[in-house]
Structures are given as structure tokens and as C-alpha cells.
Amino acid sequence: MKEFPTIKQMLTSMAAGETQPSDWTRQSLTNIQKIDGKIGAFLRVNEEQALIHARQLDEMAVRWRKNLVSPSDSTRDLFGIPYALKDNMCTKGVGTTAASRILENYIPPYSATVAEKLTQANGVMVGKTNLDEFAMGSSTENSAFQKTHNPHHLNRVPGGSSGGSAAAVAAGMVPFALGSDTGGSIRQPAAFCGVIGVKPTYGRVSRFGLIAFASSLDQIGPIARTVEDVALVLRQISGHDPLDSTSAPASTEDFTRSLTGEVKELRIGVVRDMNAEGVNDQVKAAIDKAISVLSDAGAQVVEVTLPHSAYAVASYYLVAPAEASSNLARYDGVRYGRRVEGETLLEMYEKTRSEGFGLEVKRRIIIGTYALSSGYYDAYYKRAQQMRTLIRQDFDDAFQKCDVIAMPTAPSPAFAFGEKSADPLQMYLEDIFTIPANLAGLPGISLPCGVSDEGLPIGLQLLGKAFDESTVLRAAYGYEQLRGFVMPFPHGLEG
Amino acid sequence: MEFETVIGLEVHVELNTDTKIFCGCKTSFGNPPNTHVCPVCTGQPGSLPVLNERAVNMAVKAALALHCQINQDCKFDRKNYFYPDLPKGYQISQYDQPIGEHGYLEIDHNGERKRIGIARLHLEEDAGKSQHAADGSHTLVDYNRTGVPLMEIVSEPDIRTPEEARLYLEGIREIMQYCDVSDCRMEEGSLRCDANISLRPVGQQEFGQKTELKNINSFRFVQRGLEYEEQRQREVLAAGGTVRQETRRFDELSQTTLSMRSKEEAHDYRYFPEPDLVRLHIDDAWLAQIRATVPELPMEKRDRYIRQYQLPAYDAGVLTSDLAIGEYFEATVAAGAEPKAASNWVMGDLLGYLNGRGEVLADSRVTPGQLADLIAMIAEGTLSIKQAKDVFKIMCETGRDAKTVVQEEGMEQISDMAALVPLVDEVLAKNSKSVQDFLSGKEKALGALIGQVMKATKGQANPGVVNQILRDRLSALRVEE
Numbered sequence: 001m002k003e004f005p006t007i008k009q010m011l012t013s014m015a016a017g018e019t020q021p022s023d024w025t026r027q028s029l030t031n032i033q034k035i036d037g038k039i040g041a042f043l044r045v046n047e048e049q050a051l052i053h054a055r056q057l058d059e060m061a062v063r064w065r066k067n068l069v070s071p072s073d074s075t076r077d078l079f080g081i082p083y084a085l086k087d088n089m090c091t092k093g094v095g096t097t098a099a100s101r102i103l104e105n106y107i108p109p110y111s112a113t114v115a116e117k118l119t120q121a122n123g124v125m126v127g128k129t130n131l132d133e134f135a136m137g138s139s140t141e142n143s144a145f146q147k148t149h150n151p152h153h154l155n156r157v158p159g160g161s162s163g164g165s166a167a168a169v170a171a172g173m174v175p176f177a178l179g180s181d182t183g184g185s186i187r188q189p190a191a192f193c194g195v196i197g198v199k200p201t202y203g204r205v206s207r208f209g210l211i212a213f214a215s216s217l218d219q220i221g222p223i224a225r226t227v228e229d230v231a232l233v234l235r236q237i238s239g240h241d242p243l244d245s246t247s248a249p250a251s252t253e254d255f256t257r258s259l260t261g262e263v264k265e266l267r268i269g270v271v272r273d274m275n276a277e278g279v280n281d282q283v284k285a286a287i288d289k290a291i292s293v294l295s296d297a298g299a300q301v302v303e304v305t306l307p308h309s310a311y312a313v314a315s316y317y318l319v320a321p322a323e324a325s326s327n328l329a330r331y332d333g334v335r336y337g338r339r340v341e342g343e344t345l346l347e348m349y350e351k352t353r354s355e356g357f358g359l360e361v362k363r364r365i366i367i368g369t370y371a372l373s374s375g376y377y378d379a380y381y382k383r384a385q386q387m388r389t390l391i392r393q394d395f396d397d398a399f400q401k402c403d404v405i406a407m408p409t410a411p412s413p414a415f416a417f418g419e420k421s422a423d424p425l426q427m428y429l430e431d432i433f434t435i436p437a438n439l440a441g442l443p444g445i446s447l448p449c450g451v452s453d454e455g456l457p458i459g460l461q462l463l464g465k466a467f468d469e470s471t472v473l474r475a476a477y478g479y480e481q482l483r484g485f486v487m488p489f490p491h492g493l494e495g
Numbered sequence: 496m497e498f499e500t501v502i503g504l505e506v507h508v509e510l511n512t513d514t515k516i517f518c519g520c521k522t523s524f525g526n527p528p529n530t531h532v533c534p535v536c537t538g539q540p541g542s543l544p545v546l547n548e549r550a551v552n553m554a555v556k557a558a559l560a561l562h563c564q565i566n567q568d569c570k571f572d573r574k575n576y577f578y579p580d581l582p583k584g585y586q587i588s589q590y591d592q593p594i595g596e597h598g599y600l601e602i603d604h605n606g607e608r609k610r611i612g613i614a615r616l617h618l619e620e621d622a623g624k625s626q627h628a629a630d631g632s633h634t635l636v637d638y639n640r641t642g643v644p645l646m647e648i649v650s651e652p653d654i655r656t657p658e659e660a661r662l663y664l665e666g667i668r669e670i671m672q673y674c675d676v677s678d679c680r681m682e683e684g685s686l687r688c689d690a691n692i693s694l695r696p697v698g699q700q701e702f703g704q705k706t707e708l709k710n711i712n713s714f715r716f717v718q719r720g721l722e723y724e725e726q727r728q729r730e731v732l733a734a735g736g737t738v739r740q741e742t743r744r745f746d747e748l749s750q751t752t753l754s755m756r757s758k759e760e761a762h763d764y765r766y767f768p769e770p771d772l773v774r775l776h777i778d779d780a781w782l783a784q785i786r787a788t789v790p791e792l793p794m795e796k797r798d799r800y801i802r803q804y805q806l807p808a809y810d811a812g813v814l815t816s817d818l819a820i821g822e823y824f825e826a827t828v829a830a831g832a833e834p835k836a837a838s839n840w841v842m843g844d845l846l847g848y849l850n851g852r853g854e855v856l857a858d859s860r861v862t863p864g865q866l867a868d869l870i871a872m873i874a875e876g877t878l879s880i881k882q883a884k885d886v887f888k889i890m891c892e893t894g895r896d897a898k899t900v901v902q903e904e905g906m907e908q909i910s911d912m913a914a915l916v917p918l919v920d921e922v923l924a925k926n927s928k929s930v931q932d933f934l935s936g937k938e939k940a941l942g943a944l945i946g947q948v949m950k951a952t953k954g955q956a957n958p959g960v961v962n963q964i965l966r967d968r969l970s971a972l973r974v975e976e
Binding site: 096098108110207209212245322329332334345369 | 534538539540542544545546575579582583584636763765767771772773
């Protein structure tokens with residue numbers, strides 16, 4: 001099976017006439033056909049439509065080569081590049097399920113803004129990837145439809161909730177995919193699968209068409225195999241969207257410009273008081289090594305504190321379920337999706353939602369409903385929101401002293417199926433390092449920084465100031481150039 | 496025991512924006528079901544609301560007209576409950592930070608002016624409409640109305656009689672129409688009213704147990720329903736009973752109120768700030784811009800008409816009950832008409848003519864300038880009042896101006912002495928009996944003589960001039976005798 005080169009390399013090859021768009025789409029579809037039986041990353045492969053689209057681009061490519069307007073023309077940046085979308089992003093006419101029974105046969109009448117943008121950039125959507133139902137989970141085990149296996153170790157989870165997207169990229173089925181990150185759902189699976197995932201600043205990427213889990217935390221971002229690739233994709237999907245009131249007025253940036261390889265003078269914050277007891281020793285060692293690689297290259301390491309991050313998980317598990325309990329009220333069997341008939345309206349609601357939602361989704365709806373109930377609102381939801389403000393202030397203070405903050409993405413490498421799914425609290429603690437960035441709305445990236453003894457990838461997380469993705473990407477790219485090891489491609493997936 | 500009635504009204508007013516509050520769908524009424532819908536207003540997965548700025552402008556304008564303080568920094572909240580006509584499972588509304596609060600509306604009642612407090616005015620989205628099959632087998636839902644912008648206006652419990660309640664509601668309608676933010680048609684549901692009513696012994700401070708009246712769909716029924724409920728509660732209390740806290744509805748057929756549900760089933764709406772919308776900030780410049788669009792309000796205008804035009808309160812009330820009528824009246828005066836005469840013509844003949852045909856002022860073919868000319872012709876003596884009424888009718892039908900009608904129909908009044916004297920002499924010659932009667936002291940005979948002259952001129956003779964000539968001639972005859 002053939003691996004994908006970087007996006008830049010594919011574009012160069014197409015510009016030179018050595019390859020054409022349908023070659024890459026066919027490669028993606030062939031790889032999916034060969035190995036996704038083992039991985040289970042895709043809920044739906046859009047084979048026919050993808051090929052038709054790619055052939056149209058083949059014709060355009062001839063004209064494009066003759067008339068190369070500008071190398072950074074946004075309609076060229078992803079020209080002919082195949083990609084996958086997490087199945088919680090609406091695609092007009094293409095089934096979108098959020099990995100839930102309740103939306104099993106739902107076909108959206110419209111496309112998410114990110115899908116529109118990638119289409120405008122002439123990318124080719126090859127399929128929709130698996131996730132924890134409604135993006136609630138850290139292992140993709142909560143999908144109502146199938147398990148997704150970690151390409152590096154088939155008995156391990158790929159992380160979640162964007163496990164399908166991360167596994168699809170890691171296994172070489174697509175050069176990039178989009179995920180969504182509410183409490184770490186891009187970064188943690190990227191870490192588990194040995195790929196790169198970016199959670200942009202809240203408001204950087206439009207949420208229009210993203211099936212909401214927790215509206216004030218959800219953010220779409222790219223997953224790919226190089227920092228340059230995620231930067232290219234991020235540029236395409238970000239920018240103000242008049243259809244999303246919470247999307248920031250900031251226009252998109254050419255993030256590739258910050259990829260200088262230069263880390264001198266860069267101030268790397270290391271958190272002193274962050275809960276370290278639960279962290280796996282190999283993870284700790286890999287993070288320490290990554291920081292010393294940066295510091296050896298001239299980066300300055302400074303200690304910072306985030307005193308309120310101890311309350312981040314607790315706050316998150318009030319705010320996110322509260323919003324989810326309301327966001328998921330629309331799945332009532334009345335207008336679309338699954339309906340289970342009943343004798344009365346109430347019975348129809350109850351049967352539809354009992355059969356349509358999985359256990360974890362129900363658990364969160366109940367937690368959230370409780371947290372918003374009259375008499376409990378002040379004690380739970382309101383205090384959790386106040387805690388968010390304090391956590392945000394912690395970051396503001398920390399970023400007075402540093403440019404990026406480095407820490408593990410997850411406390412351990414990928415765990416085994418069933419290892420944590422029996423204990424929700426343990427599963428929730430998976431997000432301990434990723435949640436603070438969501439609560440504070442900050443950008444973050446996870447990139448491979450080592451491999452455990454069992455051959456499992458370990459992720460380094462870098463966080464930055466709001467709307468300062470450039471610095472985060474600059475630090476990540478610098479590290480990627482310096483780190484002196486290449487993330488091994490998963491073996492033995494074929495046959 | 497003497498009881499005092501306490502009433503508070505909760506009024507919902509649909510704003511007449513072109514498009515819905517959170518999407519671009521049209522708001523027009525009476526279209527085939529589910530033809531003005533989109534992913535946003537049907538709550539498709541992943542869709543997001545975007546606030547319609549015009550709805551904000553209108554709500555602020557209405558709040559200013561109700562003398563509310565404007566919360567320049569406010570937010571939207573989600574009100575969570577399940578119902579098929581509520582596509583998202585929550586209504587986007589405003590909970591603890593309404594766009595306006597602490598306002599008032601004045602009513603004139605029994606010659607006294609009374610101020611009714613407005614507790615709050617907030618902005619929200621309307622729900623769809625459910626249609627239940629008669630046999631209960633199924634329900635159909637129309638989402639055309641979903642997302643139509645709605646204002647909820649909540650009064651303080653300052654209303655003391657059912658009649659005051661009706662006057663308050665009419666006042667709300669008048670102000671909304673003046674501000675051009677809603678057509679307030681109760682029968683189309685663009686104005687809806689719920690009423691809270693309780694009784695307490697006179698002199699007692701705390702409120703009695705209240706009931707809520709819902710489903711009142713006309714201004715008349717607001718008063719009727721409350722009158723019935725007031726009487727019902729009075730009887731319950733007088734008999735030593737207690738009023739049950741419940742929701743009741745007005746039944747048009749029996750003209751009574753019937754119990755719908757008790758309050759124990761009250762919802763917990765789990766309000767929380769709407770995370771899909773950013774805070775609404777109305778800066779000073781924006782507020783000033785809206786303030787500049789608030790028109791003179793009906794009550795102020797009424798007072799001005801009485802002061803400036805010396806009109807009776809009744810006239811001022813009728814003329815200001817509708818923005819267009821007031822504008823027509825003032826344009827007529829501006830064109831030179833005497834105010835009281837203009838008022839009489841507008842209230843009487845003009846509105847009478849239009850009402851008789853089921854038309855409104857905008858349909859009138861007579862312009863204020865044309866009406867002013869007609870009034871001037873009466874003042875000049877060119878037309879008698881009676882003639883003018885005939886002329887006016889033709890004007891209404893044809894849109895021609897008074898002078899043209901008079902000329903074409905040969906209707907001008909004859910005031911010329913030279914033309915009238917021979918006619919008078921002829922009448923005197925032919926009616927010696929009446930002449931004798933008059934000369935012998937029967938004043939009434941003069942009327943008969945005038946009538947004969949009018950008859951001879953087909954009513955065109957100026958009766959004043961005829962009278963004068965007749966008297967001159969008759970006194971000459973008396974001297975001769």
C-alpha cells in the first residue's frame with residue numbers, strides 16, 4: 001500500500017503533470033478498501049461521488065498547470081487532495097449520523113461551512129469518519145455503529161472522539177481529515193494515533209453545520225501528518241462566517257508563513273503545579289525530552305502556574321453536559337431521524353430517545369438536565385462558568401511570561417478496548433490536559449514526540465494565546481524539524 | 496367584604512419584519528404549510544441562529560415608546576421544553592436581562608389618566624402551529640411561524656378593572672401601530688394576551704391567589720373574560736372558599752372561563768444563556784438612531800389636538816386612534832380648513848363612507864387638500880352643508896375635486912341678488928296666503944316662502960340671502976299697508 005506524501009508534494013507533482021487529482025483519490029479509495037476492514041475508521045465511503053469529483057478536477061488541472069496564477073491562491077492549496085470529515089459535520093445529500101442511532105438515516109439538506117470551504121478549495125471528500133456518539137467520549141468506543149482500531153496497535157483504542165479521523169490519517173487512508181474538539185477530541189486521538197491535530201481558538205473556524213455537542217466549547221480543526229499540512233488546511237477552513245454569530249471577525253491567515261523552523265527566543269511555559277501523579281512515566285520522559293530538544297535549540301523554558309486547572313475537569317463535566325442536554329433536545333422523532341411510535345406524544349418521545357441514544361449520551365443528558373434545574377443552576381452551571389473565567393485568567397497570566405505552554409496531550413498512550421469504558425470517571429480524566437484549552441477558548445496542537453515501549457505514539461501538546469495559532473504552529477514546526485525521529489508508519493495493516 | 500381586583504397582562508406582539516428573527520425565511524402570514532422554512536428554523540442538526548438586526552431595532556423602538564429603560568448590554572437565553580411545534584426543543588428568549596424594563600403606558604378612564612407600569616419587554620422567537628386531527632389520531636405541524644420575531648410585554652399588577660385591562664391592551668395596540676412594528680391583529684395571532692387576575696380585601700397589601708386566563712382572542716373578550724373571572728372569584732371568596740391557582744381559558748360559546756390545568760404541573764424551563772449567540776450590545780449611537788424613529792405617541796397627540804386645535808376630547812380620541820386618521824386630519828387643517836370643521840368631516844362623512852364600504856383611509860380617493868377646498872366653499876357660502884354632503888359623496892366616488900363636481904353637476908349655490916330678486920317676487924305673487932299670514936304675525940309663514948324659493952332653484956339658492964331678500968320685501972309690503 002502506498003503512503004501519501006505531504007500536501008505540498010502532491011500539489012507539486014500535479015502541477016508538474018506527473019500525477020492528477022484522480023490518482024490521489026483512487027489511492028485513498030484503494031487504501032480504504034485494503035485496510036479499513038481492520039481499522040474501522042470510516043462510517044461511509046463516498047466512492048462514486050469522490051471519483052466523479054476527482055475526474056472533474058483532472059480536467060481543471062490541465063488548465064491550472066498552464067495558468068498558474070499564484071502559488072498561494074486559496075483555490076489551489078488543496079486542489080485535488082482527498083480528505084475525510086468526522087461524521088458530525090453536515091454534508092448536503094450525504095448521510096451524517098454523529099455515530100448515533102437517532103440519526104442513522106439522516107441526510108442533511110445543507111452542508112457545514114467547513115465542507116463548503118474545502119469544496120471551494122477543490123479538495124475531494126472521500127468519506128465520513130467514526131466518532132463517539134455525538135462526540136461524547138475519549139476512545140470512539142461510544143460509536144453506535146462500530147469500533148475503530150488504533151492503526152499502531154489494533155487492540156488499542158484510537159482515542160476520541162475524533163478517533164475515525166485520526167486513525168484514517170495515521171493509517172494512510174487520507175492525507176488529512178477534519179475533527180472536532182470539545183474537550184480534547186482532536187488532540188487526544190491525534191496523540192494516540194501518532195499524527196498532528198490542531199484545536200483552533202474558539203471562533204476561528206465556523207461551527208455552522210457541526211452537529212453541536214457543547215456549543216461554547218466545540219471547535220473544528222485539522223488532523224494531518226505534518227505541521228505544514230495542518231497549517232495549510234487550517235488556513236482553508238478558518239475565517240469569519242456570517243452564519244455563525246460566535247465566529248470571530250478575524251479573517252484567516254496564511255499560517256504556513258510562521259513555519260520558519262526558528263525557535264530561538266521562543267519562551268516555552270512549563271506548568272509546575274499541573275496534576276502529574278496520574279501521568280505515565282514514559283509520557284513524562286518523552287515530554288521532558290521534547291522540551292529539552294527545544295531548549296537546546298535556543299528556546300527559553302519558563303515555569304508557569306495554572307492554579308485553577310485542578311477544577312477544569314469538574315467544570316467541564318457541568319458545562320458540556322448542560323449545553324448538550326439542551327442541544328440534543330431536538331432529536332425528538334418529530335421532524336427527522338429515528339422515530340419510535342407511541343400511544344401518546346410523551347410515549348413517542350420516550351421510546352424514540354430511549355432507543356435512539358446510547359448510554360454515555362443519556363448519562364450526559366441527565367447530568368446536564370440536573371445541572372440546569374431550578375435550585376441547582378447557581379450551585380453547578382453558574383459556578384462552573386465562573387471557574388471558566390478563573391481558568392482563562394490563569395492562562396492570561398501565564399502568557400505574560402511565555403509564548404506557548406508545553407504539556408502532555410494525554411496522561412498515557414492509547415489504552416485497550418474496554419479498559420476505561422466501564423468507569424466513566426476514569427474516562428473523563430483522560431481529558432485532564434486538554435480540557436483547560438477548551439474552557440479558555442485557546443488554540444492547541446498535539447504532535448508526536450515519542451513512542452512507548454509497546455510502540456504506541458506519545459503526544460506533545462502546545463497551547464497558545466487566543467488567535468495566536470501562528471506561534472503555536474511555529475513552535476510545533478520548529479520541534480518537528482528538530483526532534484530527530486520520524487513517527488513510524490503503522491505496519492501490518494494490509495492483507 | 497369589599498374586594499379589590501388586581502390584574503396584570505402578558506402580551507405577545509409579533510414584529511412585522513420581512514424575515515424571521517434568526518434566519519432569512521419570510522414571515523408572511525397565510526402561506527401553505529412549511530413553505531417558509533430552512534435548516535435553521537426547523538432545527539436541523541448543526542444549524543445556528545443569527546440575530547436579525549431589524550427585530551432589535553423594532554423591539555427597542557417599542558420599548559422606548561413604552562417609556563422603558565433599555566438594557567444596552569443584554570443577552571439571549573434558552574427556555575427548554577419539549578413540544579412538536581418547537582423544533583429545537585428550546586425557545587430562544589430573554590430571561591433575566593430583557594431588552595427593556597421599568598416602563599409604563601397611560602390610559603384615560605372616566606376622565607382620569609392612569610399610569611400602568613410595564614415590568615419588562617423582551618425579544619424571543621415564535622413557535623410553529625400544531626393542527627390536531629379531530630379524531631385525535633395525529634397532529635400536523637406548520638413551521639412557517641417558527642422563528643417569527645416576538646415581543647413579550649409584561650405589565651405590573653397595576654390594572655384594577657376589566658375595562659382598564661381592555662384600555663391597556665388597546666393602548667398597546669395603538670402604540671405598536673404608531674411605531675409601525677406590528678399590525679397587532681388578534682385574529683391572526685399577531686397580538687396575543689394572557690391575563691392574571693386576583694382579588695384581595697380592600698386595604699390588604701399582599702395579593703390574593705391568582706388565576707391565569709389564556710386563549711383570549713379579541714379585545715372585547717379580554718374585558719368579558721376578566722369580568723366573568725372577577726365575579727367568579729368574588730363569589731368563591733364571599734362564600735368563604737379559596738381561589739385555586741390554575742390556568743383557565745375563556746370560552747366564547749358560554750362566555751365563561753373554564754379550568755385548563757392547575758399550576759402544580761408547572762414547568763422547570765432550565766433557562767441558561769444561549770451559547771450560540773454573542774451578547775447583544777446596543778451602543779449609544781445605535782440607540783440614538785432608534786430613538787429618532789419613535790413617533791409622537793397617541794396620548795401626546797391627543798393632548799396636543801385638544802390644546803392646539805381646541806377639539807373636544809372625544810374628537811381628539813377618535814382622530815388619534817389611528818396614525819393615518821391623525822395624519823389626514825392634520826393635512827386637511829394644514830390645507831386651510833378650520834380644525835373643528837375638518838374633524839367633523841373626517842370623523843363623520845369620510846370615515847362613515849369608508850366604513851360603509853369596508854375600506855380604510857388609505858383607500859380614500861379624496862385627498863386632504865380636496866376636503867379642505869370643500870370646507871372652504873361652505874365657509875364662503877358657495878355650498879350649503881347639505882349640498883356639500885352631496886358633493887362630497889361624488890368626490891369620494893370619483894376622486895374629482897369639489898369645484899369640478901359643483902361645476903359639472905351645476906350644484907353651486909345662487910347668492911346673486913340680481914338673480915334671486917325676480918324669483919322671490921314671483922313666489923310672493925303666487926303665495927298671497929302665506930304673505931298675508933306673515934303680515935298678520937305668523938313668523939312660520941316665512942319658512943314656507945323660503946321653501947318655495949329653494950324649490951324653484953332646486954335647492955341651489957343661498958337660504959341666507961333668500962331670507963334677507965324676503966324680509967326686505969315683506970317689510971316693504973307692511974309699510975305699504
